[in-house]
Amino acid sequence: MNIEKELTTKLKNNQNLQKMQKFIEQNIHFTLTGYEKFFKAFLIHKIKKYSNNKVILIVKNENISDEIKNDLTQITDQIYELNYFSPLIYKGIGSKSKVFCDRVKFLINFYENNPGIYIVSLKSLLSKIPTKKDLFNNIYKIQTDKIINIENFEKKLIKMGYEKTMRVTLPGEFTINNKTIDIHSFNHKEPTRISLNNDKIKQINYFNPLNQLKQKNVIYEFNIIPKKEIIWNKENIDKLKNYIKESEYKQFFKQIETKYNARTEEVFYPLLGETLLSQEINENTITINFEIPNLKEEIKQIYKEYDRLYTQAIESDIKLVSPKEIFINPNDLKLKTNIYFIKTPINQQTEKPTKEIIEFKIESERRFFSNIVLAKQEIQNWIDNGFQVIITAESNSQKEKLKYIFQDIPKIKVEVIKISSSLIINEEKIAIITEADIFNKKQKTNKTFESSKTKPIDSFIEVEKNSHIVHINHGIGIFRQIKRIKTSLIEKDYIEIEYADNEKLFIPIEQTHLIQKYIGNETQNIKLDRISSKTWEKKKIYATKKIDKIADQLVSLYAERENITGFQYPQDDEWQLLFESEFPYDETPDQLTAISEIKQDMMSPKVMDRLLCGDVGFGKTEVAMRAAFKAVMGKKQVAILSPTTILTEQHFNTFKKRFKNFPIQIAMISRFITKSKEKEILRNLETGNIDIIIGTHKILSKKIKYKDLGLIIIDEEQRFGVKEKEKLKEIKVSVDSLALSATPIPRSLHMSLIKLRDISVLKTPPQNRIKIETYVEEFSEILIKHAIENELSRDGQVFFVHHNIQELDSIKAMIEKVVPYARIATIHAKLTGEQIENIMQDFINKSYQVLLATTIIENGIDIENANTIIINNANRFGLAQLYQLRGRVGRSSKKAFAYFLYKENSNLNEGAIERLRAISEFSELGAGFQIAMKDMEIRGVGNLLGREQHGEIESIGLDYYLTMLNKAIEKRMGKNSKKKRNQH
Numbered sequence: 001m002n003i004e005k006e007l008t009t010k011l012k013n014n015q016n017l018q019k020m021q022k023f024i025e026q027n028i029h030f031t032l033t034g035y036e037k038f039f040k041a042f043l044i045h046k047i048k049k050y051s052n053n054k055v056i057l058i059v060k061n062e063n064i065s066d067e068i069k070n071d072l073t074q075i076t077d078q079i080y081e082l083n084y085f086s087p088l089i090y091k092g093i094g095s096k097s098k099v100f101c102d103r104v105k106f107l108i109n110f111y112e113n114n115p116g117i118y119i120v121s122l123k124s125l126l127s128k129i130p131t132k133k134d135l136f137n138n139i140y141k142i143q144t145d146k147i148i149n150i151e152n153f154e155k156k157l158i159k160m161g162y163e164k165t166m167r168v169t170l171p172g173e174f175t176i177n178n179k180t181i182d183i184h185s186f187n188h189k190e191p192t193r194i195s196l197n198n199d200k201i202k203q204i205n206y207f208n209p210l211n212q213l214k215q216k217n218v219i220y221e222f223n224i225i226p227k228k229e230i231i232w233n234k235e236n237i238d239k240l241k242n243y244i245k246e247s248e249y250k251q252f253f254k255q256i257e258t259k260y261n262a263r264t265e266e267v268f269y270p271l272l273g274e275t276l277l278s279q280e281i282n283e284n285t286i287t288i289n290f291e292i293p294n295l296k297e298e299i300k301q302i303y304k305e306y307d308r309l310y311t312q313a314i315e316s317d318i319k320l321v322s323p324k325e326i327f328i329n330p331n332d333l334k335l336k337t338n339i340y341f342i343k344t345p346i347n348q349q350t351e352k353p354t355k356e357i358i359e360f361k362i363e364s365e366r367r368f369f370s371n372i373v374l375a376k377q378e379i380q381n382w383i384d385n386g387f388q389v390i391i392t393a394e395s396n397s398q399k400e401k402l403k404y405i406f407q408d409i410p411k412i413k414v415e416v417i418k419i420s421s422s423l424i425i426n427e428e429k430i431a432i433i434t435e436a437d438i439f440n441k442k443q444k445t446n447k448t449f450e451s452s453k454t455k456p457i458d459s460f461i462e463v464e465k466n467s468h469i470v471h472i473n474h475g476i477g478i479f480r481q482i483k484r485i486k487t488s489l490i491e492k493d494y495i496e497i498e499y500a501d502n503e504k505l506f507i508p509i510e511q512t513h514l515i516q517k518y519i520g521n522e523t524q525n526i527k528l529d530r531i532s533s534k535t536w537e538k539k540k541i542y543a544t545k546k547i548d549k550i551a552d553q554l555v556s557l558y559a560e561r562e563n564i565t566g567f568q569y570p571q572d573d574e575w576q577l578l579f580e581s582e583f584p585y586d587e588t589p590d591q592l593t594a595i596s597e598i599k600q601d602m603m604s605p606k607v608m609d610r611l612l613c614g615d616v617g618f619g620k621t622e623v624a625m626r627a628a629f630k631a632v633m634g635k636k637q638v639a640i641l642s643p644t645t646i647l648t649e650q651h652f653n654t655f656k657k658r659f660k661n662f663p664i665q666i667a668m669i670s671r672f673i674t675k676s677k678e679k680e681i682l683r684n685l686e687t688g689n690i691d692i693i694i695g696t697h698k699i700l701s702k703k704i705k706y707k708d709l710g711l712i713i714i715d716e717e718q719r720f721g722v723k724e725k726e727k728l729k730e731i732k733v734s735v736d737s738l739a740l741s742a743t744p745i746p747r748s749l750h751m752s753l754i755k756l757r758d759i760s761v762l763k764t765p766p767q768n769r770i771k772i773e774t775y776v777e778e779f780s781e782i783l784i785k786h787a788i789e790n791e792l793s794r795d796g797q798v799f800f801v802h803h804n805i806q807e808l809d810s811i812k813a814m815i816e817k818v819v820p821y822a823r824i825a826t827i828h829a830k831l832t833g834e835q836i837e838n839i840m841q842d843f844i845n846k847s848y849q850v851l852l853a854t855t856i857i858e859n860g861i862d863i864e865n866a867n868t869i870i871i872n873n874a875n876r877f878g879l880a881q882l883y884q885l886r887g888r889v890g891r892s893s894k895k896a897f898a899y900f901l902y903k904e905n906s907n908l909n910e911g912a913i914e915r916l917r918a919i920s921e922f923s924e925l926g927a928g929f930q931i932a933m934k935d936m937e938i939r940g941v942g943n944l945l946g947r948e949q950h951g952e953i954e955s956i957g958l959d960y961y962l963t964m965l966n967k968a969i970e971k972r973m974g975k976n977s978k979k980k981r982n983q984h
Contacts, residue, residue: 636710
């Protein structure tokens with residue numbers, strides 16, 4: 001449903017809208033009031049349509065800009081933002097790439113007079129911007145037959161803010177090869193491949209960043225826009241020297257003259273701007289003051305805040321320019337305002353900015369707190385009074401659930417619409433009620449999943465120059481380059497592979513299916529094979545014996561399991577749908593698939609034995625809770641087994657919170673429970689008064705008796721000992737089991753094992769969580785002080801990760817020096833399990849504010865109050881490890897921060913730079929993340945198949961190991977099916 005069209009149709013006779021259109025056409029200034037949340041976005045869009053021109057929306061700050069943009073995106077895509085740079089520049093931290101790009105896109109569209117809604121923060125209105133001429137001089141036009149000087153072109157792109165990478169996957173990246181240039185311009189959704197004939201552009205195509213294959217459609221020209229509004233050419237550098245002394249900013253000038261960019265360079269942009277946005281607004285443009293009743297007072301507050309930041313920067317020896325040089329004198333701001341939005345109702349005392357006032361009477365708050373009976377009564381009442389009622393769902397799956405719940409009210413409409421609030425317009429008899437208001441959910445940001453971002457990656461495409469590969473017939477070598485070789489018959493591309501003793505092998509490009517990225521012994525020197533030797537064949541023979549053994553075990557387990565019959569659960573009822581509807585986020589596509597697979601298992605006659613794999617935060621717990629709820633609805637008990645006391649407590653609190661609106665009894669057994677309480681729990685468990693029990697290995701003991709156990713959920717099964725695993729084997733014979741693992745498994749292993757064991761994989765990250773603000777910065781005590789104080793000022797807690805146990809004491813002393821009042825605890829692997837648990841428990845109870853740790857917290861628990869993580873010497877970690885560590889924060893509704901620090905003189909290699917850049921840029925995790933997860937996948941193989949398989953993985957590489965395992969399993973499965981046919 002198009003919500004804007006629906007509202008326009010229903011409100012076609014609305015007198016206020018008619019009056020608004022008339023005022024705009026006659027250029028009469030007016031004030032709007034009486035609107036609510038989403039309706040103001042609808043009004044802004046109507047103003048744009050009535051004026052058929054640009055609309056400038058002046059907002060108080062960047063938070064309001066983001067808020068209004070979220071609603072506007074449901075109506076139009078013609079939205080541009082001119083937010084000001086981050087105030088953290090006064091702490092020595094640069095602004096995010098998105099701010100730079102959004103500003104350039106805003107200015108280009110604004111200067112080209114493209115219709116749209118232009119959201120401008122007050123700070124941006126007060127600072128100078130480049131003129132149209134200066135900005136457009138920095139746009140680079142590409143067209144076929146144009147001659148390109150490669151060296152100059154590369155330098156130009158770097159000046160424009162682009163980064164040279166090994167392969168192009170993100171906007172702002174480019175690569176230059178012999179015959180092609182790949183670039184992803186900020187104004188294009190897809191990257192572009194420029195094919196060259198010598199220095200002449202022969203052809204231009206878009207290409208897929210995941211598989212790197214170019215599309216067939218040819219384009220003839222396109223523009224490359226800069227990332228930054230100011231480019232460091234000689235003219236701008238000389239101009240800047242007129243404002244600031246070169247002698248005081250030696251390092252800064254050195255960076256912009258040699259690298260063409262520098263951290264916090266954006267603070268100087270207003271000095272080089274020649275105009276103000278207010279001076280460029282033409283007569284036909286509508287300017288809206290959006291809920292800023294006292295403009296002058298707000299400007300005063302901006303000056304006051306930036307003066308404070310500037311003073312702090314000087315005290316910290318951070319050299320930047322004064323706010324007086326960045327922002328203009330408020331008296332110089334000449335702004336013609338056509339329309340005012342005023343939030344509060346206008347009365348006799350209110351100062352009226354215009355003579356004409358248009359007052360709407362819109363309601364938005366209508367919460368039902370999951371009381372479906374009350375919601376149905378209210379909705380039926382509206383329908384009886386002639387209202388059209390629309391319930392908005394946030395996904396197709398939620399739409400189906402809502403249709404089922406409200407099926408007894410035939411006149412109701414349920415549509416997938418993502419708006420921030422309900423909307424009740426009594427005059428026109430319209431009630432639009434959001435799913436969030438029915439179930440008292442958190443409001444979500446408007447994001448959609450892009451399935452293309454989670455497609456599997458072709459094995460050879462992942463291979464980078466000078467990285468190790470495995471050729472199926474020749475073994476481990478190094479991929480050097482793709483080389484064009486001309487013979488007497490033909491000229492074609494070959495893959496050059498180097499083996500031991502500098503032996504070279506050239507493979508035709510069409511044989512890439514024989515080559516795989518080597519994944520195995522990444523930390524030590526990898527031994528290359530020799531083409532002329534038989535070592536590779538010997539390694540394959542030895543690995544085959546081991547693989548055959550593991551394949552026999554897997555197929556035997558499969559056959560055993562197929563002969564067992566279990567309890568068959570009924571179909572979902574209204575209670576199940578109601579429980580699932582209370583989930584406060586959109587399910588990911590993978591979650592929906594996993595939930596469906598688990599339910600099918602539970603409703604089938606066989607005993608469920610399913611493994612659910614997914615990284616921390618990918619939604620395994622919610623999937624498990626739905627399975628648990630279904631089991632309880634089937635009059636069965638559920639046991640949840642957790643590897644540690646703290647994780648047990650976390651699961652208990654999570655389950656209690658999620659199940660609070662339902663009559664389900666949940667209990668916990670751990671070492672923190674008194675003996676008398678434990679006895680009471682055991683009695684209730686035996687009589688059936690407890691539905692769900694959560695505990696450590698204690699719940700496997702013989703003294704625990706269940707009335708009717710139907711499902712056991714095992715968290716991180718690989719972390720349990722031999723005794724526990726044997727006990728689990730016994731239980732699994734007659735009870736459904738769901739094992740959860742935070743370690744991802746490779747897709748190829750998943751495809752092999754899916755024939756033998758039921759596996760569900762969550763590979764799509766949830767996108768409705770508040771994005772973690774990630775900064776990659778040089779080590780700085782000032783920065784550490786700011787990061788910790790910022791978190792403690794909002795009563796939060798901080799993780800500080802350092803890789804070296806021996807250096808933890810000196811790091812602790814440094815933290816105590818910069819933040820003397822902080823309460824600090826330290827944990828590392830040399831402490832006992834009980835010591836670690838006790839310290840963690842104290843941290844959870846807020847006895848400590850900063851937890852200094854090694855990577856021991858990588859797979860730790862969720863601590864909602866800890867929302868800042870500082871990782872020292874981040875360049876020493878792998879990307880997957882950095883990603884997992886960052887996942888420790890951002891587990892609540894609070895904004896989370898991650899700081900990845902490296903030493904100034906640490907001589908970062910290209911790989912380290914790529915990792916740090918990727919962790920900073922990947923807010924939506926796509927191809928780059930999947931490649932980085934390979935080292936985690938090795939752990940996943942070990943967890944599933946046994947640690948003893950590591951030697952074979954190391955000798956022949958993970959991909960080839962899994963190829964061989966797949967063949968071995970298929971061979972045995974084929975034999976088994978033949979046996980069955982012969983028996984019949």
